[in-house]
Amino acid sequence: MEHWLVPPLKVAIEAGTPLLLASLGELYTERSGVLNLGIEGMMLMGALSGFIVALITGNPWLGLLSAMIVGGLMGALHAFVCISLHANQVISGLALSMLGVGLSGFIGKRFVGIPLKATFGVSPIPLLNKIPILGSILFEHNVIVYISYILAIILWLILHRTKMGIMIKAVGENPAAADAAGVDVYKVRYVCTIFGGVMAGAAGAYLSLAHIPMWVENMTAGRGWIAVAIVVFATWDPLRALLGSYLFGGVEALQYWLQPWGIDPSLLGTLPYIATILVLVIIGSSKRLRRAMSAPSALCKPYIREEKVV
């Protein structure tokens, strides 16, 4: 018999993975100075396209790939509007969210109620899953969960240990200075925004190909917004995003464990947002923390390159 801790923690990871994927992408986007509020819509479009392609080809990997492409394309659209056209990032992001919700609902109508055979099933990692307790919590999931572990670590390393990471952070903090230092601000922002879209698409595909293998309208149910909150909660750090995702995923999943004790689920549902606000308050209250952990200074500010006088 498994330890009593195993099922709830396992579920927390399962429910946290789409949040993790989406928030890792959003984190990079915001680090480069672009706010993307279109995550919800990108996740939905990813979920739908992943589902359709997996249904037609019978291959979940192709589904995942197409979800990433669709997410990336939407990210590219956001990038074009915000970076090249200097449009308001909030408005563009909200528009993309609404577009994604509406369009996926419209296109997806014909795909509702079709069972999907090609899914990412549970594939335990041999040996590792024999570790007592931790083994079954961490290593009895589908492949995307394992990929997300590795991605979180790699993305942390890139951000904090490589030149590329410094470039991204510089662009998000002070694009003019980065530009002067020879960094192509537009290129970095484009890449990060498209990457954010790709990750959101993958998060959507996780929902429709692994978590609940089917297409249902609006199946993300607000996860895109929680992902945006997680980025703030994690103070723009990939490993803290990992923690935040499992925490928020766990809060959501565990309400049914706690229900018999009379704990109100709608109250639990507000916890991620309350936690995020608390983090903001804590950061705001200390100068030292503010310097180390606050939002990228150039977030939401379009960068318009000054003309060089030759």
Add this chain to the structure above:
Amino acid sequence: MTKSGGIIIKYTALTVILLIITAVATWTLAPGKERIVKVPVLKGEPVAKLAESALALSKRLGIEFDIPKTPEGDINATQLLLNLIPLIDKASEIIPPKIKAAFIYVGPIGDYGWTHGHDTGRRIVDEKFPWLETVYAESVSEADCYRYIERFIKQGCNLIFTTSFGFMDPTLKAAKEYPNIIFFHCSGYKRWKNMGTYFAEFYQLYYLNGLMAGALTKTGKVGYVGAHPIPEVVRHINAFALGVKEVNPDAKVYVRWIFAWYDPVKAKEAAEALIAEGVDVIAFTEDSPTIVGVCQDYFKKGRPVYTFSHYSPMYKYGPDVVVSGQLVHWEKIYEDIVIKVYLGVYNKTNLENVDYWWMLREGAVELGAEYGMPINPKFEPILKEKYVEDPILGKISVYDLVMIRLKQMSEEVPTFDPFTGPIYDQEGKLRAKPGERLGHYALWTMDWFVDNIVGTIPKPGG
């Protein structure tokens, strides 16, 4: 190249794209180009035939009719057409008016649950009756309901169906405002002289599912994932629990609420929580096949958890785990309503007491994992091997018990009802005396749980 050169190119490209879009839009949206049409001279055989048909019709309608001739003796086609007008008017008076029915849905028609069920009903009656035309609006919020009703009336609809409890007051308001339109509201209790109500009720089927669940559970723990803690769902959980109790008096029914009609992810999480607690049969009220998928996954993992179809046939999502279920046939109700409106049985003055509360007897609901499959054949042997002692029927297999109860509840005057006393609630209070059948009001306002249920009914605001 200088930087400004790049910007010029960019904006030129943008302008060109915008121009192309504008041009395409103008071209496709513009009204049709004027064409010079040559009017053919009307003569010859077609005209003669038209004259003949008109003459025949005039005889049937009993109107005098002459075929107009030109001085040359040909048929005067123009005059012939003009003479047709009184014929057509008279004919359209005699032919019954068409019904144009509007359906206003609260959810998307693709939800595979509530709205999907209503829309399936709509499509069936739409195809069946040539005199019926239907239109619908999906994902309508309560606040928008009234405006949609007005819009449909402007479009010429004379029969309006609103299919959500929350549409009750807007529908009533519209019924008072538009006394010549006929309204039907699903799942509410307010009626008016031109507004009736209807509902397809499931509790008999939940009871039958409960019988099977009680026979199938090995752990003695049966689960139920509930949508909202309202009387309708409470009634269904109680009916289910009564079924479980009849076959397996020691088994308990564990309830989890998800506070949503449609939320696949919450449904999955609630089901997982129940399974972690040791539940091995789950019934649910949630409008997607998610829980069936969860159970099928557990079956594959070697830990079978059984479940039931809800609203739509979900057998294909879990052929190894779907035992039976409750399916809806809204078309039975819609058919009855539109025919009676068409024939004038229902009109704008006599709907105040028209309330459909249709169940097995009327065929509005069906027991089944799939249409036409009351019990998944895979489970027949197990259910036939499990015996119970019934005070009237004696020693009987669960399979036979289900079939007999199904027959009893489908009779013209149902000879069995699950809510027959003695029924005790969780506090041990006697809710139905031995032999007493709970009435419509008690079922409609139910806010207590039967004694073998573990869980609470959250009170609003608490």
